[in-house]
Amino acid sequence: MTLSTSPSTRSADFDLQKLADKCCERMATEFSKSGKILAPIPLPIMEIVHEAESVVTVWLQVPEELATAYKAGQFFMCWNPYDAEGGMSRTNFNSEKPYSVGDIKIDRTGIDETTAADEGRVGNTLMGFTIKDLGRQSGELTRMAKGDWLALRGPFGTTFPNPTSGSTLLLVSGGIGSTPMHMMAKEARNKLGDRVNIHGIMGFRNASEAHYVERMEGLLDTLTITTDDGTQGIHGYPTQPLEELLKGVDSENCILLTCGPEPMMKPVLEMAVRAGIECYAAMERYLPCAIAVCGLCMVGDRLTCRQGPVMEGGWLLEQSDFGHHH
Amino acid sequence: MAELGVEVPGLALANPLMLASGVQGGTAAALHRVAASKCGGLVSKSIGPVAREIYPGPVCVEATDSIVLNAMGLPNPGVDSFTEMLSQNYFSKPLLVSIFGPDSQTVTEIAMKMEAAGAAALELNLSCPHSKPGSRALIVGQQPELIKEYISAVKQAVGIPVYAKLTPNTAQVSLEAGAALEAGADGVSLINTVSALEVDPYAGRPIIGNLLCGMSGPAIRPIAQRKVAEVALAMRRGEIPTAPIIAMGGITTGLDVARFIMLGASAVQIGSALIYGDADIFAQIENELNEFMDVQGYDNLGKMRGIALDSMEGLN
Numbered sequence: 001m002t003l004s005t006s007p008s009t010r011s012a013d014f015d016l017q018k019l020a021d022k023c024c025e026r027m028a029t030e031f032s033k034s035g036k037i038l039a040p041i042p043l044p045i046m047e048i049v050h051e052a053e054s055v056v057t058v059w060l061q062v063p064e065e066l067a068t069a070y071k072a073g074q075f076f077m078c079w080n081p082y083d084a085e086g087g088m089s090r091t092n093f094n095s096e097k098p099y100s101v102g103d104i105k106i107d108r109t110g111i112d113e114t115t116a117a118d119e120g121r122v123g124n125t126l127m128g129f130t131i132k133d134l135g136r137q138s139g140e141l142t143r144m145a146k147g148d149w150l151a152l153r154g155p156f157g158t159t160f161p162n163p164t165s166g167s168t169l170l171l172v173s174g175g176i177g178s179t180p181m182h183m184m185a186k187e188a189r190n191k192l193g194d195r196v197n198i199h200g201i202m203g204f205r206n207a208s209e210a211h212y213v214e215r216m217e218g219l220l221d222t223l224t225i226t227t228d229d230g231t232q233g234i235h236g237y238p239t240q241p242l243e244e245l246l247k248g249v250d251s252e253n254c255i256l257l258t259c260g261p262e263p264m265m266k267p268v269l270e271m272a273v274r275a276g277i278e279c280y281a282a283m284e285r286y287l288p289c290a291i292a293v294c295g296l297c298m299v300g301d302r303l304t305c306r307q308g309p310v311m312e313g314g315w316l317l318e319q320s321d322f323g324h325h326h
Numbered sequence: 327m328a329e330l331g332v333e334v335p336g337l338a339l340a341n342p343l344m345l346a347s348g349v350q351g352g353t354a355a356a357l358h359r360v361a362a363s364k365c366g367g368l369v370s371k372s373i374g375p376v377a378r379e380i381y382p383g384p385v386c387v388e389a390t391d392s393i394v395l396n397a398m399g400l401p402n403p404g405v406d407s408f409t410e411m412l413s414q415n416y417f418s419k420p421l422l423v424s425i426f427g428p429d430s431q432t433v434t435e436i437a438m439k440m441e442a443a444g445a446a447a448l449e450l451n452l453s454c455p456h457s458k459p460g461s462r463a464l465i466v467g468q469q470p471e472l473i474k475e476y477i478s479a480v481k482q483a484v485g486i487p488v489y490a491k492l493t494p495n496t497a498q499v500s501l502e503a504g505a506a507l508e509a510g511a512d513g514v515s516l517i518n519t520v521s522a523l524e525v526d527p528y529a530g531r532p533i534i535g536n537l538l539c540g541m542s543g544p545a546i547r548p549i550a551q552r553k554v555a556e557v558a559l560a561m562r563r564g565e566i567p568t569a570p571i572i573a574m575g576g577i578t579t580g581l582d583v584a585r586f587i588m589l590g591a592s593a594v595q596i597g598s599a600l601i602y603g604d605a606d607i608f609a610q611i612e613n614e615l616n617e618f619m620d621v622q623g624y625d626n627l628g629k630m631r632g633i634a635l636d637s638m639e640g641l642n
Contacts (some may be wrong), residue, residue: 023528024526028422031460033391034391038387038388038389038390038391039387039388039389039390039524039526039533040384040387040526040533041393041526041528042526042528043362043363077384078382079384081408081526081529081531082529084532095382095383095535096382096383096384096535097383112462149528149529151526151529157507162600227382238466243540288383288385288397288398289385289386289396291382291386291601292600292601292604293348293349293350293386293394293396293398293403293597293598293601294350294352294380294386294398295350295353295356296352296401297349297378297472298353298355298356298359300355301355301359301362303350303357303604304360306604
């Protein structure tokens with residue numbers, strides 16, 4: 001535990017779990033006011049798990065009600081108030097960025113549901129943000145350690161549509177776009193069990209960056225991996241296996257969701273639209289404020305922070321500023 | 327339905343509700359988006375001599391449900407890029423172009439370029455509590471002599487109306503308003519954000535990336551009313567030249583608009599409220615204002631303008 005972000009005055013008997021509980025309690029109070037965390041609330045990182053090359057999951061303890069209110073597609077603004085060396089991030093990079101939740105763990109082991117409320121301590125709820133080192137802020141986050149601070153505000157933005165019983169869900173991700181797809185698969189399984197068919201395609205640049213594969217295999221009916229260099233799964237892009245997948249589905253009762261780089265999502269959405277399938281993309285744009293003030297996250301005439309990040313595929317394809325690198 | 331139209335120098339507004347500077351209005355797409363709402367007019371983000379990046383985040387957060395804190399750092403595309411955009415776009419609502427610069431000569435050059443590109447009127451951002459130390463923009467609005475220098479320089483160079491955007495962070499705002507108007511400003515707009523700072527006790531540091539910030543939102547509404555009243559009363563007493571006041575600070579409802587009109591404002595600007603209702607907030611506020619004026623029997627804004635000042639005329 002580095003505790004690089006904290007005053008050096010922390011006493012020797014400092015208890016991380018106690019601090020996490022207190023921060024969680026603070027967050028619960030804020031959340032109960034408006035169903036949202038307005039100002040960033042710092043939480044101590046409980047665990048950091050290496051997922052793949054330059055991909056880590058940062059686990060934070062949050063109130064269970066916040067975790068269960070979160071819907072796939074939404075995002076939190078994540079801010080590291082100090083860098084990994086303990087320095088204050090008042091430098092020339094934006095140190096607060098939007099991330100969607102990658103995973104949620106609600107620990108109910110050993111809890112007697114009938115008496116838990118009266119027993120005081122119950123199992124903790126952990127929220128995981130899976131982050132790939134793609135630049136200064138995300139790179140900084142991947143170098144954080146247990147005990148360091150990560151502040152959250154949110155959740156913000158639109159959600160994916162709810163699949164209905166008997167329907168088919170197609171989830172197509174590129175790179176770190178895996179995270180909202182995983183949460184969506186988890187949500188759909190929790191809600192509908194076997195009454196929904198879920199097929200996934202996950203594209204990565206290479207095998208060493210592949211992550212979330214086991215998680216997804218446990219949830220999906222079928223999963224196809226593609227890599228740009230052929231080091232794992234199909235050599236190529238997600239559009240290749242998608243072609244085959246689309247042939248076998250009932251377009252009337254199917255939803256396609258995608259998240260990843262825009263140059264990947266564009267052809268995916270085009271294929272879905274051509275096949276007559278309802279489709280949505282979770283967009284990522286440069287998004288400094290998240291509350292409709294800065295106006296810098298626009299796609300077409302819409303704000304990604306308010307009218308996104310989940311946007312309708314047909315509409316996106318009509319926007320001239322969609323589909324390029326951002 | 328009451329008549330909500332209002333004319334101020336350079337701007338014929340269908341209603342008194344303008345988008346405040348600094349909120350969404352930095353690009354053509356963003357301005358068109360707000361223009362499509364029920365707002366009466368637009369104010370651009372403050373445009374400077376060159377493009378500026380946004381500060382490190384968090385850049386803008388709600389500290390509570392009535393306090394908004396921000397330090398954006400005047401991000402803007404720069405005057406040349408903005409004027410190119412301006413000459414290529416027609417906006418369906420009158421656009422007041424906000425400008426700033428490090429010295430009077432630079433601001434004057436920006437003003438001339440804006441006029442040439444077709445700007446209808448200018449708002450000089452004389453105050454920004456979160457500018458970097460050492461920047462002259464930090465202190466212009468707090469020094470009447472500098473305000474005079476800036477306004478006279480710009481007024482001598484352009485023919486379009488010029489508004490002075492005033493800071494609340496001074497002892498007596500009527501002095502700054504007086505300086506601007508004596509130097510030839512066609513109107514004043516106030517208040518800019520209130521200087522602020524908020525520490526997170528767990529993180530042990532301020533919650534805004536830039537550390538120092540400006541405060542807006544409903545919590546500053548009473549401060550804004552006091553400042554607007556001080557300027558309006560000074561005008562009534564003849565201490566400073568009389569000119570239109572565009573008021574802002576924490577307006578989120580139609581009743582809030584009425585408060586400021588009753589303190590003598592000709593029009594108002596709305597910024598932080600877009601956090602709560604996005605651009606749709608203009609339709610809501612317009613409806614509320616209409617309803618209020620109908621039940622009170624005010625058939626136009628002139629009927630209620632300044633009436634709250636009557637009881638305060640003797641006050642200093």
